[in-house]
Amino acid sequence: MLHHAACIGHQFTSETLALVTGRTAEEVEESLKDAVKDGLIHAVHTAETA
Numbered sequence: 783m784l785h786h787a788a789c790i791g792h793q794f795t796s797e798t799l800a801l802v803t804g805r806t807a808e809e810v811e812e813s814l815k816d817a818v819k820d821g822l823i824h825a826v827h828t829a830e831t832a
Contacts, residue, residue: 784814787799
């Protein structure tokens with residue numbers, strides 16, 4: 783999963799990574815939990831505007 787994320791670039795959304803990997807955004811977020819916990823990536827939550 784991190785390999786795909788690295789190919790996308792320094793910022794990516796779980797939705798984009800889901801599209802690339804064929805998984806759901808929820809599956810992507812679950813699979814990246816350890817990488818976030820280990821400090822390999824940082825989760826950034828942004829408010830979506832309408």
